[in-house]
Structure formats: structure tokens, C-alpha cells
Amino acid sequence: MKLATLKDGSRDGVxxxxxxxxxxxxxxxxxxxxxxxxxxxxxxxxxxxxxxxxALNADPADGDTFIESNCHSPLPRAYQWxxxxxxxxxxxxxxxxxxxxxxxxxxxxxxMYQGGSDAFVGPWDPIYALDAAWGIDFEAEVAVITGDVxxxxxxxxxxxxxxxxxxxxxxxxxxxxxxxxxxxxxxFQSKAASAFAPVAVTPDEVAAAWRDxxxxxxxxxxxxxxPFGKPNAGDDMTFNFARLVAHAARTRELxxxxxxxxxxxxxxxxxxxxxxxxxxxxGYCCLAELRMLETIEKGGATTPFLNFGDNVRIEMFDEDGxxxxxxxxxxxxxYDAAGVEDGRPIGARx
Amino acid sequence: MKLATLKDGSRDGVxxxxxxxxxxxxxxxxxxxxxxxxxxxxxxxxxxxxxxxxALNADPADGDTFIESNCHSPLPRAYQWxxxxxxxxxxxxxxxxxxxxxxxxxxxxxxMYQGGSDAFVGPWDPIYALDAAWGIDFEAEVAVITGDVxxxxxxxxxxxxxxxxxxxxxxxxxxxxxxxxxxxxxxFQSKAASAFAPVAVTPDEVAAAWRDxxxxxxxxxxxxxxPFGKPNAGDDMTFNFARLVAHAARTRELxxxxxxxxxxxxxxxxxxxxxxxxxxxxGYCCLAELRMLETIEKGGATTPFLNFGDNVRIEMFDEDGxxxxxxxxxxxxxYDAAGVEDGRPIGARx
Numbered sequence: 001m002k003l004a005t006l007k008d009g010s011r012d013g014v015x016x017x018x019x020x021x022x023x024x025x026x027x028x029x030x031x032x033x034x035x036x037x038x039x040x041x042x043x044x045x046x047x048x049x050x051x052x053x054x055a056l057n058a059d060p061a062d063g064d065t066f067i068e069s070n071c072h073s074p075l076p077r078a079y080q081w082x083x084x085x086x087x088x089x090x091x092x093x094x095x096x097x098x099x100x101x102x103x104x105x106x107x108x109x110x111x112m113y114q115g116g117s118d119a120f121v122g123p124w125d126p127i128y129a130l131d132a133a134w135g136i137d138f139e140a141e142v143a144v145i146t147g148d149v150x151x152x153x154x155x156x157x158x159x160x161x162x163x164x165x166x167x168x169x170x171x172x173x174x175x176x177x178x179x180x181x182x183x184x185x186x187x188f189q190s191k192a193a194s195a196f197a198p199v200a201v202t203p204d205e206v207a208a209a210w211r212d213x214x215x216x217x218x219x220x221x222x223x224x225x226x227p228f229g230k231p232n233a234g235d236d237m238t239f240n241f242a243r244l245v246a247h248a249a250r251t252r253e254l255x256x257x258x259x260x261x262x263x264x265x266x267x268x269x270x271x272x273x274x275x276x277x278x279x280x281x282x283g284y285c286c287l288a289e290l291r292m293l294e295t296i297e298k299g300g301a302t303t304p305f306l307n308f309g310d311n312v313r314i315e316m317f318d319e320d321g322x323x324x325x326x327x328x329x330x331x332x333x334x335y336d337a338a339g340v341e342d343g344r345p346i347g348a349r350x
Numbered sequence: 351m352k353l354a355t356l357k358d359g360s361r362d363g364v365x366x367x368x369x370x371x372x373x374x375x376x377x378x379x380x381x382x383x384x385x386x387x388x389x390x391x392x393x394x395x396x397x398x399x400x401x402x403x404x405a406l407n408a409d410p411a412d413g414d415t416f417i418e419s420n421c422h423s424p425l426p427r428a429y430q431w432x433x434x435x436x437x438x439x440x441x442x443x444x445x446x447x448x449x450x451x452x453x454x455x456x457x458x459x460x461x462m463y464q465g466g467s468d469a470f471v472g473p474w475d476p477i478y479a480l481d482a483a484w485g486i487d488f489e490a491e492v493a494v495i496t497g498d499v500x501x502x503x504x505x506x507x508x509x510x511x512x513x514x515x516x517x518x519x520x521x522x523x524x525x526x527x528x529x530x531x532x533x534x535x536x537x538f539q540s541k542a543a544s545a546f547a548p549v550a551v552t553p554d555e556v557a558a559a560w561r562d563x564x565x566x567x568x569x570x571x572x573x574x575x576x577p578f579g580k581p582n583a584g585d586d587m588t589f590n591f592a593r594l595v596a597h598a599a600r601t602r603e604l605x606x607x608x609x610x611x612x613x614x615x616x617x618x619x620x621x622x623x624x625x626x627x628x629x630x631x632x633g634y635c636c637l638a639e640l641r642m643l644e645t646i647e648k649g650g651a652t653t654p655f656l657n658f659g660d661n662v663r664i665e666m667f668d669e670d671g672x673x674x675x676x677x678x679x680x681x682x683x684x685y686d687a688a689g690v691e692d693g694r695p696i697g698a699r700x
Contacts, residue, residue, distance in 0.1 A: 013466035079468035118429035187535020255468035
């Protein structure tokens with residue numbers, strides 16, 4: 001089934017069931033007011049939502065028009081957002097651009113950071129920043145939402161705990177990263193608020209493409225309407241989601257509603273020339289990767305990071321070309337703190 | 351006023367107003383079912399809670415008996431837990447034990463990591479671990495809960511956003527830290543579930559001791575009932591809470607219910623001999639600090655980390671010797687995943 005959260009001015013929005021084609025939706029207040037509530041009571045709530053989903057697909061005329069731009073992220077705020085870095089091609093390029101070794105542990109021990117999850121923005125909300133000099137970059141990723149996971153769970157338990165799949169734009173502030181990581185405590189200021197595609201889907205919706213806890217479809221990214229990346233999220237993923245969930249659960253329980261990200265999707269390619277979409281490659285899911293190739297081959301990066309006014313669009317299509325999750329479509333906009341008069345997180349505003 | 355969350359088997363527990371002396375409490379379902387709800391609607395809810403608090407103090411016989419061990423952490427799960435490291439004596443000792451330099455930026459740019467907040471445990475719940483070889487350590491800290499904070503907030507805005515004060519035991523798995531920090535993405539597996547003292551209090555409750563966004567009182571720690579630390583949380587705090595909140599808000603909004611921690615409370619002292627409570631010092635708020643002094647002065651640490659069966663108690667008293675927040679009182683217990691039959695976070699169980 002497919003689920004989304006409509007903005008209604010509240011912090012958590014309102015849960016809707018969306019039909020398979022993303023044309024119509026239905027509110028389900030008698031079943032579950034929010035997606036977090038559904039995740040908290042999944043065993044009893046999911047079958048009821050599934051029944052609504054089946055009815056909606058059978059009779060779409062019975063639904064309200066579904067408008068992606070009215071959506072918040074499926075979980076407007078979450079109790080946990082843990083982002084892996086499972087596509088090691090991305091990590092290897094970073095190191096190569098720095099002339100640094102890739103430690104052997106990277107191939108056996110997943111990288112994962114704890115991200116901020118108190119105030120995501122909606123999929124069509126702006127990327128807000130105060131200063132373009134922060135080095136604003138998108139990172140297109142796949143993410144899963146889990147149920148409860150016991151401490152010490154193995155991969156099979158991790159796989160069984162995956163409730164929903166999503167797409168995410170994990171916005172990074174590249175120019176703040178070196179100093180912050182040098183302090184040794186990981187990312188904090190160098191990560192802006194993330195946005196998730198409008199619709200979260202159960203794995204059975206992508207049954208043919210969900211193999212070995214990987215989503216084996218191209219992830220499409222456009223920059224200012226020009227195709228920029230379409231790597232296959234099932235390729236070159238060293239650690240699958242089952243493994244990433246188990247990694248997160250090694251020393252503590254994960255509570256229902258935990259979001260685990262894949263890290264920037266990245267496929268191994270040849271040289272700079274052949275890797276761009278314009279030259280027959282699959283392109284990139286972040287600007288940094290292109291800049292690393294430029295650095296390796298040309299001695300310096302020439303592609304700039306995002307500036308105010310730039311647009312990023314992230315979407316994934318099924319074998320028939322239909323959008324699975326709806327699109328993330330974000331402009332970069334200067335944040336105006338003067339608009340915070342009501343103290344409500346900016347993503348919750350209408 | 352003073353607020354707590356009683357366990358009722360649910361994930362969020364039930365909010366109660368507690369009298370100043372921590373003797374009695376009252377449920378307030380008509381005002382606010384949970385602490386998160388109160389924080390989400392603070393402007394309207396706080397005055398109503400204050401009225402209940404005033405009535406309860408005037409007529410304590412009108413309340414239910416308040417039992418600390420029935421409490422969950424005030425926020426059993428939170429949308430954000432960001433922990434600073436504001437007591438640089440602690441950081442300096444770590445570096446000295448390693449013969450490493452302390453970078454100048456540490457004195458101007460706060461250290462802060464994003465912590466897991468999906469499933470805290472209660473103040474009297476065990477510290478759960480699968481393996482004592484993880485190097486289990488307590489870290490006694492002060493923490494604040496904020497309201498909504500705009501991106502780019504300054505210190506004054508940060509100070510004004512502080513709603514509640516708490517104590518926290520930020521459990522660290524010391525033997526997992528070196529490998530994890532070497533990976534560059536900060537703490538993840540090396541932090542176990544944190545526990546917070548039963549009662550969260552508004553700053554006016556400690557008006558005489560809440561100065562310059564610091565809580566100027568000793569933080570008492572006992573290990574297996576023997577006094578282990580009592581440093582003053584107002585001393586040697588290089589970055590106050592106003593500054594820590596502003597640091598967290600530099601590049602993104604903070605949503606109501608964000609918890610910001612001080613880092614392990616630590617006072618500058620002389621040598622190993624004179625710093626222990628038994629020899630007239632103020633002792634330590636974590637085992638690692640004592641082990642660092644042992645390493646510096648004796649060439650190696652002799653005090654072990656926690657083992658199964660050990661007990662840690664953390665508490666703070668007002669000028670009259672009355673407990674302000676109630677106590678964190680935790681035994682170290684081996685986690686049993688077989689008990690997770692209902693899939694509910696362990697802290698929510700009764």
C-alpha cells in the first residue's frame with residue numbers, strides 16, 4: 001500500500017492512503033490520524049489501511065484528488081533518522097580526491113550517522129539556508145522506516161522489521177563538513193533539514209524490484225530540470241537495508257518509526273567524461289561526486305554547489321514509467337527567521 | 351513547576367504535575383496527555399499546568415503519591431537529543447591521556463553530537479547491554495528541553511527558548527568509541543539508551559542557582575552507593591546552555607521538545623589523589639575521567655568500567671538538601687532480547 005501525510009498546519013499532518021497511481025487519496029481518521037500512530041500500532045492498523053488501499057484502487061472515483069505539493073514528508077518529524085553510507089563508490093571517490101586511503105573496515109563495517117529528525121521539511125518545500133557559502137548540496141537516497149527492533153538483531157530480523165520504503169533528499173552543507181568532522185563528533189551543523197518524497201510504500205508495492213533488501217531501480221535526479229543522475233539503487237550497495245538496520249540495533253533497541261537511510265546512491269563508473277548522463281553515464285545523486293571527479297581528473301572542482309534559486313528534483317519510476325513515491329521537488333531559498341512568528345517548524349506551515 | 355511522566359505501558363506514558371517536594375502528583379488529561387503535547391502547545395498549556403502545580407503545593411493531600419520508580423524519562427521518546435560537551439576539563443583530560451593536542455577551536459566552537467532519542471529508558475530502569483566488554487560507563491549531565499527555535503538563533507533567543515531542565519545519564523560504551531570515532535561519522539553504536547531523572551523543572555524552580563544559563567549546583571553521583579562525584583555544574587562550563595542551543599540551531603530550526611545536553615559535568619582539579627571525594631575532591635561524573643587521571647599519573651587505568659550488577663545513582667539537591675529532579679538509579683543488566691515478544695521499547699514496559 002501507499003501512504004502519505006497531508007499538511008494541515010499541525011506538526012504531524014494528517015495520514016492519507018494514496019492509490020497506486022498517485023491520483024487520489026483518502027483520510028482515515030477512524031483508523032489512524034498520523035503515520036507515527038500507524039507505525040506504533042502496525043499489527044492492528046496496517047490491515048485496516050490495506051483494506052482502504054484496496055478499495056481506493058478498485059474505485060478511485062471514491063477518493064480526493066492527491067496533490068503532491070500539499071504533502072509533508074511522510075513522517076514530518078521522527079524519533080530517529082539514522083543515515084548509512086552504503087554505496088562505497090561515493091566514499092572511495094571522496095578519499096581519492098583527498099589522496100587518502102580507504103580503510104579496510106569500510107568494506108565490513110557500515111558507516112552511519114545519527115541525523116536530526118525533529119523538523120523535516122515537505123517534499124515540495126524549499127531547501128532553506130541562511131548562506132549559500134555553506135556549500136549546499138543535495139543527496140538523493142533510498143530510506144526505510146522500521147517497526148520495533150530488539151537490541152542485537154541480526155540481518156533477517158532487520159529485514160523483517162522494514163515497514164515502508166521512501167526517497168530522501170539528505171541536504172548537506174559541504175563547506176561546513178571538513179571543520180565539523182575534524183572535531184570528531186560527526187555531522188551536526190553540516191546537515192540541513194531533510195525532505196522525503198510524498199509517498200511511503202510497503203515493500204510489496206515494488207516486489208519485483210525489492211530484492212535482498214535493496215531497491216533495484218534507477219533513482220532519477222534533475223538539477224534545474226536537466227537530468228543529472230539515474231544510478232540504480234540496487235547496484236553497488238555494499239550493505240543492504242537488512243544489514244543497516246542490524247548495524248543500528250547493535251547496542252540499543254530501535255523504536256517503531258525509525259528511519260534508516262542508504263546514503264547517497266552511487267554506481268561505479270569510468271572516468272569523468274563517460275559518467276555524466278550527457279555522455280552516456282548514469283550521472284550522480286549529489287554535486288560533491290561530480291566535483292570529486294573534477295578534482296581527480298582536472299585538479300580542481302568547477303561545478304558549483306547550489307545557489308539560491310536552484311531546483312532539485314528526485315523521483316523513481318516503476319518498470320512502466322509510473323512514479324512510485326511521487327517527487328521531491330525543492331528550490332533553494334534564503335531562510336527568513338522573521339517568518340517564525342508563530343514558533344511553528346517551517347515545514348508544518350501551509 | 352515540576353513535571354514527570356508515569357509509565358502506563360504506552361510509548362509516551364502519562365504526564366503528571368508533581369509538587370515541589372516530590373511527594374505527590376496529579377494527572378492532567380484535560381490539559382495535556384503527554385509532555386510532548388505540552389511542549390507542542392506550551393503557550394496555552396503551561397499556564398494551566400502551573401495552576402495545577404500551585405494548587406498541588408497549596409494542598410498536597412489532594413494529590414496521588416508520587417513514586418519515582420514508576421516514572422519513565424520525562425520525554426520517553428523525543429524528536430531530538432543533541433548532546434554538547436561543554437566542560438572542557440573532561441575533553442582536556444581525554445587528550446592528555448592520549449598525549450594529543452587540544453585544538454584551539456575547542457574553546458570557541460562547542461562540540462555536539464546528535465544522539466539517539468527514539469527509545470529512552472526510565473530513570474529507574476536498568477542500563478541494558480549485551481556485553482560488559484563494551485566498556486559501559488555512565489555520564490552524569492544536565493540537560494534542557496527547548497521550545498521552537500528559529501534557524502540562526504543567537505544566544506539570547508536560545509536562552510529564551512529553554513522550557514525545562516533535567517538530569518541525564520548519557521550511557522557510553524567506551525570500548526566501542528575509538529573504532530567508531532575513527533570512522534569519522536561520530537557516535538552511534540557507542541551510545542546506549544539514555545535515562546533522564548524523573549522530574550523536569552522550569553528554570554524558575556531553581557531561580558537562585560540558574561545563572562547565565564548554567565545550573566550552579568553540585569551534581570551528585572554514587573557508584574554502588576559510595577559517593578563518586580559532586581562537581582558543581584555551574585563551574586568550568588565553557589559553553590552555557592544558551593550558547594549550546596544557538597550552536598544546534600545554526601543551520602536548521604529546532605522543534606519544540608528538542609533536548610540539549612551539557613556533556614559530562616567536570617570541574618578542574620589537581621592531581622589524581624586530591625580529586626577523589628575520599629581525598630577531599632569533588633570526584634567525577636563518569637568512570638572514564640578517573641581512568642584518564644590514572645593513565646596520566648600511573649601509566650594505566652586500574653578502575654574498571656561497569657559490570658552487570660553495578661549500580662549508578664545521579665541526583666541534585668537544592669540549598670536545603672531536597673532533591674530537585676528525583677534520582678536516576680540504574681543497575682547494569684544483561685539485555686534479554688527474548689523479552690521483546692510484544693515489540694514494545696523496553697523502557698515502556700511496566
